[in-house]
Amino acid sequence: MTPGALPRTTEWGPGACRPLAGAGQSPAASCTHCGLPVATGTSFCCPGCAAAYDTIQHLGLGRYYAQRLLDPAMRAPRPESAGRWDLARHIHTQPDGTNTLTLALDGLQCGACVWLIEQVLAREPGLSQGRVNMTTRRLRLAWRGASEQAERYVAAVERLGYRLVPFDAAALAAADDRTGRALLRALAVAGFASANVMTNSFAVWAGFAEGMGPATRSLLYWVSALIAMPAVAYAGRPFFRSALVALRAGHTNMDVPVSIGVLLVTAMSLWETLQGGRHTYFDSVVTLLFFLLIGRVLDHRARGAARATAQQLLALRATEVSVLQPDGSVRRGPQESVAPGARVLVGMGERIGVDGVVERGSAPLDASLVTGESLPVQAGPGTPVFAGTLNLGETLLLRCSATGAATLLAECVRLIEAAEARRGRYVVLADKVARLYAPVVHLCAAASFAWWWGVQGAPVGEALLIACAVLIITCPCALSLAVPAVQVIATGDLLRRGILLKSATALERLAKVDTVVFDKTGTLTEPTLALVDDPGRDPGALAVAASLAASSRHPLSRSLLAATGPVPAASDVEERPGQGLLCRTKAGEIRLGARGFAGDPAAPATGGPELWLARPGRPAVVFAFQERPRVDAATTVAGLRRAGLRVLLASGDRMAPVGRVAAALGIDDWRAEVGPTGKVALIESLRAQGRGVLMVGDGLNDAPSLAAASVSMSPASAADISQTVADVVFQGRALAPVGMVLRAARRAGAVMRQNLALSLLYNAVMLPLAMAGQVTPWLAAAAMSGSSLLVIANSFRARVREGGAA
Amino acid sequence: MTIMLYLIGVSLVMGGIGLVFFLWCLRSGQYDDMEGAANRILFDDPPAE
Numbered sequence: 001m002t003p004g005a006l007p008r009t010t011e012w013g014p015g016a017c018r019p020l021a022g023a024g025q026s027p028a029a030s031c032t033h034c035g036l037p038v039a040t041g042t043s044f045c046c047p048g049c050a051a052a053y054d055t056i057q058h059l060g061l062g063r064y065y066a067q068r069l070l071d072p073a074m075r076a077p078r079p080e081s082a083g084r085w086d087l088a089r090h091i092h093t094q095p096d097g098t099n100t101l102t103l104a105l106d107g108l109q110c111g112a113c114v115w116l117i118e119q120v121l122a123r124e125p126g127l128s129q130g131r132v133n134m135t136t137r138r139l140r141l142a143w144r145g146a147s148e149q150a151e152r153y154v155a156a157v158e159r160l161g162y163r164l165v166p167f168d169a170a171a172l173a174a175a176d177d178r179t180g181r182a183l184l185r186a187l188a189v190a191g192f193a194s195a196n197v198m199t200n201s202f203a204v205w206a207g208f209a210e211g212m213g214p215a216t217r218s219l220l221y222w223v224s225a226l227i228a229m230p231a232v233a234y235a236g237r238p239f240f241r242s243a244l245v246a247l248r249a250g251h252t253n254m255d256v257p258v259s260i261g262v263l264l265v266t267a268m269s270l271w272e273t274l275q276g277g278r279h280t281y282f283d284s285v286v287t288l289l290f291f292l293l294i295g296r297v298l299d300h301r302a303r304g305a306a307r308a309t310a311q312q313l314l315a316l317r318a319t320e321v322s323v324l325q326p327d328g329s330v331r332r333g334p335q336e337s338v339a340p341g342a343r344v345l346v347g348m349g350e351r352i353g354v355d356g357v358v359e360r361g362s363a364p365l366d367a368s369l370v371t372g373e374s375l376p377v378q379a380g381p382g383t384p385v386f387a388g389t390l391n392l393g394e395t396l397l398l399r400c401s402a403t404g405a406a407t408l409l410a411e412c413v414r415l416i417e418a419a420e421a422r423r424g425r426y427v428v429l430a431d432k433v434a435r436l437y438a439p440v441v442h443l444c445a446a447a448s449f450a451w452w453w454g455v456q457g458a459p460v461g462e463a464l465l466i467a468c469a470v471l472i473i474t475c476p477c478a479l480s481l482a483v484p485a486v487q488v489i490a491t492g493d494l495l496r497r498g499i500l501l502k503s504a505t506a507l508e509r510l511a512k513v514d515t516v517v518f519d520k521t522g523t524l525t526e527p528t529l530a531l532v533d534d535p536g537r538d539p540g541a542l543a544v545a546a547s548l549a550a551s552s553r554h555p556l557s558r559s560l561l562a563a564t565g566p567v568p569a570a571s572d573v574e575e576r577p578g579q580g581l582l583c584r585t586k587a588g589e590i591r592l593g594a595r596g597f598a599g600d601p602a603a604p605a606t607g608g609p610e611l612w613l614a615r616p617g618r619p620a621v622v623f624a625f626q627e628r629p630r631v632d633a634a635t636t637v638a639g640l641r642r643a644g645l646r647v648l649l650a651s652g653d654r655m656a657p658v659g660r661v662a663a664a665l666g667i668d669d670w671r672a673e674v675g676p677t678g679k680v681a682l683i684e685s686l687r688a689q690g691r692g693v694l695m696v697g698d699g700l701n702d703a704p705s706l707a708a709a710s711v712s713m714s715p716a717s718a719a720d721i722s723q724t725v726a727d728v729v730f731q732g733r734a735l736a737p738v739g740m741v742l743r744a745a746r747r748a749g750a751v752m753r754q755n756l757a758l759s760l761l762y763n764a765v766m767l768p769l770a771m772a773g774q775v776t777p778w779l780a781a782a783a784m785s786g787s788s789l790l791v792i793a794n795s796f797r798a799r800v801r802e803g804g805a806a
Numbered sequence: 807m808t809i810m811l812y813l814i815g816v817s818l819v820m821g822g823i824g825l826v827f828f829l830w831c832l833r834s835g836q837y838d839d840m841e842g843a844a845n846r847i848l849f850d851d852p853p854a855e
Contacts (some may be wrong), residue, residue, distance in 0.1 A: 067849070111845025134842030184832055192825040196818060216810070223814055 034078035034161055035070040037565070048079030052160050061119050068112035077107050077161030086332050087150045090166035098128065101141045101150050106163035108137055117157055124153055139164065180304060183297050186235040190290040193231030194283070197224045198781070201283040205778045214276060221273040221280050228282035232266050235289045238296060254434040254476055257441045258292060261471035268468045271461070279465065284472045284780045291788045295480035302487040303504045321353035322346075324397070344398045346391045356398035358383045363393025366555055376555060386700075392554055393575075429508055430483045433756060437476060445470040448771040466773045472780050473770040478759035478787040483752050485795035490748040493800035498731035499741055506727040509711040510742060511749030512692040516640055517683060517705070519697035520651035520661055521627070523715065526733070528555070529609060530628035531563035541621040545613045548573055548581045548592045556611050557581070557592075559625055580611075588616030627657060629665055636735040637665045643742070646691075650674045650682055652701055679705035696738055698722055713738060744800045751798040755791045762787040 031038045033049035044050040056064055070076070091101045108114070114132045117139065121130030126149055129142035141153055154164050200220045207217060236259070243259040246252055262285055269280035322330050324343040338344060338354050346352050348363075362380035367389045376392055379385055385398065445467045453463035491501045501507065518524050542564055549557035550569035561567070574582045580593010591598035591614040599612030600620045611623040630636075640647050649670035651658045658672035671682065683705050686693050695702070695709035698718035706712035706725045714726035723729050730737035766783055769775050775783075831837065 111842070111848055114842055114845060115849040132842065133839040134845060135839045181832055181837075184837065185829060188825055188828045188832070192821050196821050199817060200814070219810075220814075227818070 031078070032065070034076040036076050036078060042568070046078065048159075049161070052077075052079055055120075055159060056116070059120065059123060061116060064112050064116045067115075069110045077109065077113070079159055079161045087154065087166055088147055091147045091150060093147070098142055098144055099147050099150070101166065103139045103141070103154070103164040103166055105132065105137050105139045105157075106165070107161060108132070108134065113162070116160065117162065120156055120160065121153060124156055127153060180297075180300055183238060183293065183300055186238060187290070187293040187297055189231050190235035190286055190293050193227050193235070194286040194290045196227050197283045197286050200224045201777065201781070217278075218273070218276050221282075224280065224282040225270055225273050228286050229266065229270070231286055232262060232289065235286075235293060236262055239289075239292065252435075252438045253431070254437065254480065257438045257471070258288075258475060260442075261468075261475050262289065265468045265472055268464055272465070275461075277461075279777050281468060281472055281777050281780065284777060284784065287781055287785060288472065288475050288477055291477035291784070292475075292480050294788075294792075295477065295484050298481070298488045299484035302484055302491055338400050340400055342400045344400055346396045346398060348391060348394060350391050352385055352387055352389045352391060352398070354398065354400045355387050356385055356400045358385060358396055359399045360397040361394055363391055363396055364554065366390040366392055429752060429756070430479070433479065434476075437479070441471070441474045444474065444767060444771060448773075451771075452773065466770070469773070469775045469780060470767065470770045473766045473775055473783065474763055475784070476759070477784060478762060478791045479756065481788055481791045481795075482755035482759055485792055486748050486752050486755065486798045489795055490744055490798045490800065494741065494744055497737070497740065497800065499737050500729045500731075501727070502729060503727040506711055507745050507748050508752070509692070509727070510694065510745030513645070513694040513711060513742060513745075515646045515648065515686055515691045516694045516696065516738070516742075517648045517650055517679075517686075517709065518637075518667075519695075519699060519702045520649060520653055520658055522698040522717065523696055523702075524633050524649065524661060524665065524735070525627045525629050526631075528562045529559040529625035531560060532608075532624040532626055534622075534624070537621060537623075538618075541613050541615075542623075543567065544590065544615065545592050545611065545621075545623065548583055548590065548613075551575075552581055556609060556625065560611060560623060585616075590615050627661065629661060630733065630735045632734050632736050634665050636739050637667060639739045640742070641666075643739075645742075648682075650679050650705075652676075652679075652699075676701045676704045680708045683708045694738075694742070713741065740800070744798075747800075748798045751795060755794055758791055758794065759787055 030036060031045035031049050032043045033053045034045060036045050038045045044053065056062060087101065091099050093099050105117075111134070114134055117132055118130060121127055121141070124130070126145050127141065127143045129140065130153065132139050139157070141150065143149055143153070157164055200223055204212065204217055204220050206212075239255045239258045239262070242253065243255040246256060265281045265285050269282050269285070272278075272280050321338055322332050322345040323338060324330055324345055330345060343359065344354055344356060352365075358379050358381050360381060362378065364376035365379050365385060366376050367386070379396070384401070385396075448470050449463050449467040452458040452466050453460060456463075458466075487504065487507055490507060494501060542560075546560055546564040546567045547570040549560045550567055551573045552558075552575055570583050572583060574584075576582060576593070576597070579597040580591055583590045583592075592611060595601060595603075595610065595612055597612070598614040598620060599610075599622065603620075603622065609625045611625070613621045613623070615621075637647055647667055647669070649658065649662050649665075649667045651670075651672055652674060653672060655672045658670055662668070662670035671678075674682065679702065683693050683695060687708075687710065692711075693709045695706050695712045696714070697703075697706055697712070698715050699722065702714075702718075703722045703725050706714065706722055711728070712726045713728040713730060714722045716723070716729055716731040718726070718729075728741060730741070762783065766775065770780075836843070
């Protein structure tokens with residue numbers, strides 16, 4: 001670190017601002033606040049970061065910089081002038097006058113961010129609670145007084161570089177939380193009961209050898225009964241309820257044999273206790289509930305995490321639009337509330353929220369997410385525009401078009417719905433097993449009762465006891481742990497590598513994939529274009545061009561900067577929308593932009609996107625660009641093919657560029673000029689051949705095919721709708737997550753099947769013993785716990801081992 | 807054997823205390839944010855309420 005980059009305070013230590021390994025930036029060349037690259041010699045990338053740094057130091061919270069760890073996969077904490085939200089709609093006022101507001105928090109990097117946000121909020125007057133939930137990445141604010149204060153609290157956090165979006169699904173999340181808590185309470189009760197009943201049982205089992213008197217044994221059984229029965233009544237409710245629902249609907253699930261077994265065995269044990277009998281099964285019943293509830297809690301965690309991820313994505317993608325009122329004022333509202341014919345303002349750098357027609361203004365639009373086209377399109381009065389395009393120029397006034405079936409977005413939504421309806425509901429592995437399991441178990445129990453009572457002439461009580469032992473032994477506690485334990489471990493590992501599984505069944509569906517279909521633009525290729533090398537070009541020209549480009553958001557400017565690395569921006573740069581950039585110096589005007597603005601009209605065409613630089617007294621210089629594949633696209637594709645997968649490329653782009661990318665990556669099976677409908681048809685024909693198809697795509701035009709595939713993935717840079725439809729969303733610039741997810745899913749699938757095999761093997765051994773009347777309560781308890789622990793231990797083998805974050 | 811009655815009683819009371827304590831933790835939201843809790847212990851100043 002150079003001394004020149006050191007800020008003036010003493011809080012700043014040598015360990016500060018450490019990017020994680022692989023971030024590729026030395027600390028000297030990164031912004032003191034947000035860690036993004038800056039020119040050497042400067043401390044901050046923008047005034048916003050400098051202000052955030054000053055605020056933090058002013059509040060005495062400078063330790064934040066020494067303690068945080070920046071995660072390169074996350075959005076850098078760089079303050080942005082985000083659109084204002086209408087917070088009032090989301091504030092709930094409690095009866096006692098307390099206002100509460102829940103917000104989705106973007107840019108949370110590590111524990112230090114939580115600390116910083118909470119400390120900053122603690123210094124805001126009037127706020128009674130400002131707490132970050134790191135698991136769900138939400139911020140909860142509670143305060144007394146005017147609801148307008150919310151604006152101040154939100155602004156305080158946004159100044160630090162975090163993005164806050166009001167969260168509307170509060171009611172849904174609360175309901176979800178209640179189920180989770182009820183399960184944990186039931187688990188606690190079952191755990192308490194099983195520990196205490198087991199203590200008594202050990203005494204009884206020892207007593208059989210030591211000669212315990214029937215009176216003492218009866219006392220211990222009574223104590224066990226008094227603990228077990230309320231525990232069964234309480235902790236068994238989740239199973240009884242689900243079994244009742246299934247029976248009413250006229251089918252069975254795994255909870256039906258569980259409920260019947262638990263109730264029957266409890267009643268039987270109580271009867272034995274009343275009679276002063278030798279054996280009771282209270283210990284087995286409560287231990288069984290305990291293990292089953294562990295499976296239930298894990299399952300709920302896996303589903304809950306997937307759901308929370310999906311909700312978070314939706315909340316962060318939500319956009320509000322500025323509607324121009326007839327009286328000339330501007331009101332912000334959610335995009336659903338915009339009526340056709342309304343007039344909407346779209347500022348520079350804002351994503352257009354509605355389909356419409358430009359009424360006033362003209363600006364280049366980045367439509368790459370909608371059409372897959374990587375170059376900006378110029379829009380002027382009368383041009384139709386689509387939701388999802390990014391405005392790169394001056395403010396536009398749009399007239400919202402009729403939300404009819406003719407719009408591009410509506411067309412895609414219709415295709416998605418049709419594809420999802422054809423895909424049908426996926427039946428999870430555990431349910432398939434359960435369908436066979438329940439009837440077999442009940443038949444075995446009934447058969448043993450009939451055999452012992454009818455054929456062997458045993459007393460009814462004894463025959464019933466044997467039937468109960470069959471039910472207890474076959475109760476599917478290892479089976480119910482087999483799938484969720486693996487899911488929780490594998491999804492947690494993937495999440496830490498920046499791969500979000502949005503659907504709880506995604507892992508199982510991924511394990512069956514044998515064909516991968518890629519989209520080209522933005523998926524196999526980088527979102528930015530690559531500068532074509534030109535040995536004849538004056539090397540000084542690139543530096544000058546980059547210094548101009550540094551102050552522009554145009555995709556070609558960003559691509560140019562990506563080629564040169566960070567450079568200091570030139571001052572006094574004027575952006576001429578649709579033409580280029582202009583910088584006035586003493587020597588004359590420097591221009592960077594389109595051929596007609598800065599170039600040589602007579603020069604031969606480069607055949608691709610180009611930028612021209614014009615300097616006073618020198619010939620114009622051209623910078624040609626072309627698409628480039630993601631850094632690891634070739635290795636990823638090769639890896640997939642080595643793993644025996646068929647790899648296809650389907651793109652809406654023209655033949656030549658698609659063929660070039662396909663050749664570069666070694667994909668021999670490629671289709672060009674395929675529209676959204678064509679992609680869906682391709683995927684459905686593959687699926688009709690019995691193939692498991694993974695679709696990887698990012699554009700709006702890919703959304704229907706994402707929905708049609710067996711399972712789908714999107715990069716985090718994808719269009720809103722694609723991320724909503726995709727089962728898996730991955731972050732970062734690399735394509736390696738595709739391979740990683742498939743390997744993790746195959747491994748998880750293998751471990752799941754092993755787990756199921758283990759628990760079925762256990763049943764195959766124990767069932768004949770139970771039917772022969774050879775299973776005593778202690779054997780039942782030991783075998784049951786043993787099989788459950790074995791399954792849990794085996795599940796840890798599903799950990800994702802590949803080193804290196806994606 | 808009356809000692810056994812005491813022992814059963816004592817074990818039930820102790821287990822019960824543990825159970826009630828866990829239910830209290832759950833009710834007061836201490837299991838809502840496991841990841842945050844793991845990180846919070848690294849920072850000295852408790853967030854002011």
